[in-house]
Amino acid sequence: MGCTRGLLTRCLCGITGLFYPQYGIVLDAGSSHTNLYVYEWPAEKENDTGVVHQVEVCKVEGLGISGYSQDTEKAGLSLQRCMKRAQEVVPEHQHRETPVYLGATAGMRLLSIADRVLSAVEKTLRSSPFNFQGARVISGQEEGAYGWITINYLLGNFKQPGWLNFLPHLRSSRGTSGALDLGGASTQITFVPDQEPIESQENSLHFRLYGKNYKVYTHSFLCYGKDQALRLKLASDLQASNGSLLDPCFHPGYLRIMNISDLYTNPCIANGEQQLPFTQLHLQGNGDYQRCRMTIQKIFNTSHCPYSSCSFNGIFLPPLQGEFGVSLDARYTWREVSGASQACDNHVEQQASKVFVLLQVKAEFPKIKEKYLSEYCFSGTYILSLLENGYGFTMEKWQSIQFLGKIGSSDAGWTLGYMLNLTNMIPAEKPPTRPLSHASYYFLLVLSSSSLSL
Ligand SMILES: Nc1nc2c(ncn2[C@@H]2O[C@H](COP(=O)(O)OP(=O)(O)OP(=O)(O)O)[C@@H](O)[C@H]2O)c(=O)[nH]1
Numbered sequence: 152m153g154c155t156r157g158l159l160t161r162c163l164c165g166i167t168g169l170f171y172p173q174y175g176i177v178l179d180a181g182s183s184h185t186n187l188y189v190y191e192w193p194a195e196k197e198n199d200t201g202v203v204h205q206v207e208v209c210k211v212e213g214l215g216i217s218g219y220s221q222d223t224e225k226a227g228l229s230l231q232r233c234m235k236r237a238q239e240v241v242p243e244h245q246h247r248e249t250p251v252y253l254g255a256t257a258g259m260r261l262l263s264i265a266d267r268v269l270s271a272v273e274k275t276l277r278s279s280p281f282n283f284q285g286a287r288v289i290s291g292q293e294e295g296a297y298g299w300i301t302i303n304y305l306l307g308n309f310k311q312p313g314w315l316n317f318l319p320h321l322r323s324s325r326g327t328s329g330a331l332d333l334g335g336a337s338t339q340i341t342f343v344p345d346q347e348p349i350e351s352q353e354n355s356l357h358f359r360l361y362g363k364n365y366k367v368y369t370h371s372f373l374c375y376g377k378d379q380a381l382r383l384k385l386a387s388d389l390q391a392s393n394g395s396l397l398d399p400c401f402h403p404g405y406l407r408i409m410n411i412s413d414l415y416t417n418p419c420i421a422n423g424e425q426q427l428p429f430t431q432l433h434l435q436g437n438g439d440y441q442r443c444r445m446t447i448q449k450i451f452n453t454s455h456c457p458y459s460s461c462s463f464n465g466i467f468l469p470p471l472q473g474e475f476g477v478s479l480d481a482r483y484t485w486r487e488v489s490g491a492s493q494a495c496d497n498h499v500e501q502q503a504s505k506v507f508v509l510l511q512v513k514a515e516f517p518k519i520k521e522k523y524l525s526e527y528c529f530s531g532t533y534i535l536s537l538l539e540n541g542y543g544f545t546m547e548k549w550q551s552i553q554f555l556g557k558i559g560s561s562d563a564g565w566t567l568g569y570m571l572n573l574t575n576m577i578p579a580e581k582p583p584t585r586p587l588s589h590a591s592y593y594f595l596l597v598l599s600s601s602s603l604s605l
């Protein structure tokens with residue numbers, strides 16, 4: 152039954168609608184791939200904390216939308232299967248009222264023709280039965296902020312003391328958890344620092360949520376997601392090579408030939424191509440964990456800092472404070488980080504353990520793609536370098552990092568925070584306590600008015 156026909160039907164739907172769960176859809180158009188999320192919440196509790204939860208994630212097949220810059224139509228078409236899936240998950244009579252948002256991140260920030268790709272994507276989203284609310288490239292600051300909101304909303308950290316609070320070990324002394332997001336093209340760090348004021352204006356955010364003020368530090372490093380960081384590293388190593396590279400960040404036996412022009416096709420690597428006397432890079436794995444860390448270290452410039460403390464590239468970073476949640480697929484990332492040194496090493500006595508680690512990984516993740524397996528040494532070592540050398544997580548600070556992935560049924564990425572904000576579901580002030588829920592109130596109202604008219 153649709154809710155738009157006659158007046159009587161509309162009234163009935165208005166009343167019964169209070170009892171239906173509500174839905175919202177967000178597409179996370181990342182640099183490496185797109186995910187579609189469907190969220191659900193009870194209509195009468197939308198301003199409470201922790202009530203919105205993920206009921207579906209659909210992984211779009213193929214490239215991230217920024218990968219279709221040569222054939223933008225395909226960016227839109229690639230989303231169709233997941234949009235169909237969303238139509239199955241959300242009950243049909245609620246399609247028209249269910250908002251759909253698409254947020255694109257670092258891959259699209261790097262693309263000069265992002266608008267053309269967005270237009271193609273909009274065409275697909277507009278043709279769906281849902282209430283399309285817009286497709287846009289979100290800023291790195293927003294990505295950090297919404298990631299922080301998601302984690303703390305899901306952990307129940309915005310609840311007033313005394314409310315139910317699960318996972319208490321992730322609550323910092325200040326009541327919130329920091330958020331680390333490691334993407335393919337950018338990486339974000341967001342937390343409430345002890346030190347005030349935040350020295351750099353562009354890293355400073357102010358929120359008032361549920362009646363409490365939060366001063367939050369955030370920074371997004373464009374080009375320091377895993378895929379772009381590998382390009383930065385290769386471009387840096389190339390300068391001192393003759394076109395052949397023995398790379399300690401790939402396991403022995405690994406061979407790859409890359410066109411230099413492909414390496415230089417984005418703004419992360421701005422200079423150098425024309426000065427190189429060769430057109431191809433011949434890369435040969437020569438796994439060595441310590442040397443890999445040294446080559447990665449070169450992409451973090453720590454030579455200058457105009458503030459009291461910095462992470463790298465002259466970017467302000469206050470002292471790390473509290474617990475941190477890492478929002479990504481925790482299963483593979485944690486495995487990469489913990490297996491990094493063994494996965495890289497080629498010392499004779501460690502050959503066995505290297506092979507062992509990669510075999511173990513294959514057994515644990517039978518569907519793991521060759522690309523991920525081949526980049527295992529680099530990926531794990533890069534994440535360790537970023538956290539330890541880039542952000543300064545020392546041995547004891549490591550204890551404060553949790554590889555989250557999911558909290559309850561919901562992924563811990565920025566999308567939930569984005570939707571909560573756009574649908575006004577996180578109020579600045581704590582909602583007044585209602586003796587009855589909206590639904591029960593209207594239900595009683597309808598009951599009493601019908602008794603009166605008898
Ligand atoms: N090892 C491994 N890596 C993966 C897997 N799935 C994705 N990745 C890689 O992990 C990195 C981060 O992936 P995402 O967090 O999805 O990045 P993204 O959202 O596409 O990129 P951003 O736009 O920068 O946020 C990318 O380099 C992916 O290629 C996997 O199953 N195993």
Ligand SMILES: [Ca+2]
Pocket residue numbers: 181182256334335
């Ligand atoms: Ca991402």
